[in-house]
Amino acid sequence: MHLKIRHRTEYRYETPVRYSIQELRLTPPSIAGQQIDKWKVSTPIKASNSIDTFGNICSVFVQESPYTSMMIEAEGELHTQDAFEFVDDAKAASPYYLLQQTNLTELTATMLEYFATNLPTRNSIDQVLSLASAIQDTIIYSPGQTNFATTAAQSFAMKSGVCQDHAHVMLSLCRASQIPARYVIGSFFAEESQNLASHAWIDFCSDVDKGIWISIDIAHACLIDSRHIRVAVGRDYYSAAPVKGVRTGGGGEELSANISIQQPS
Known part of the structure; x- marks a missing residue:
């Protein structure tokens, strides 16, 4: 497009x-x-x-x-154009750095127990997509309920939020599963969904040695495509804030x- x-x-x-x-x-x-x-x-x-x-x-x-x-x-x-796989250059931060939780992604024992059957056992697309679907089903998209400072644990407790909250919960659970993951901030083009113009999703590392990352949109529980415009990545929203x-x-x-x-x- x-x-x-x-x-x-x-x-x-x-x-x-x-x-x-x-x-x-x-x-x-x-x-x-x-x-x-x-x-x-x-x-x-x-x-x-x-x-x-x-x-x-x-x-x-x-x-x-x-x-x-x-x-x-x-x-x-x-x-x-459609693309969901990205390869880091040699100067990129180590994927292992993105195993660390932040204040916005810190998880609770309740979250871990709730999603126990959905946690990926390996960094495969199918398993991580399955987790994304579980989060999408659990955290109901509700604009106005959260803000930029809302943590993953708070959004989970309310069972509501927006794409930013979906991403933070996803990061929290990927990292708990020892899968490096990073926050992606950008835009989403959909004529029927103007409120999604500003959007967020995640990358998870599918191959640490080669620096290969796969992008997943939790709000839609799908791999990203030509509708997604990528702007910045980071450990969480604050790290990548526009x-x-x-x-x-x-x-x-x-x-x-x-x-x-x-x-x-």
Whole structure:
């Protein structure tokens, strides 16, 4: 598919922000399944770019002059095709690093007992897909019930959440099964499901020695395809977040985020 994407994030503050540092992961890579034709990230002041531990394109900018609103935009065009297997380059972080739980993925004994019959005994597509189906059946898709700070254990306790929560529960159980797994943040194109424009899924490592990863969308309990636009990977949502930062001042914050995906005529 030929897709045109626009990602806009706007912050407004009660009082002036005196100083802030923002870290962005808003640039999708050209990899298996997607070719970036053109892409631009617009920030209030010039950002410096680097490649992080997971191979993501990371932009950082510092604002030292007071402001009460901030706009960040990313837009461009790309072509996608069906692909669900990815191979790390030689500089990538070791898959073993992705066996570690995080605050967002830490599991409980209750979770482990509940999914005991669904836990994969080896890192095969069939077994991991079976776990994804069990999570999809258990964590009912319910927008507005959770937020970016909700943990896997909290979502499981509520039996509700969104794609981010599905991914965190999946990471938790894969890692508990000694299968390296990482969080993937991106977009999902579906004209009938605009609320899924921003999306999350996971990669699990099917071959540690060769650095081969398989992408699974837990919300749909399927391998990813040409509808998925991959932007960044990490240990969890916070590690791969599209926009995060720290600030001094500002008081209360109002955030408005919007993603549009279209097929150019």
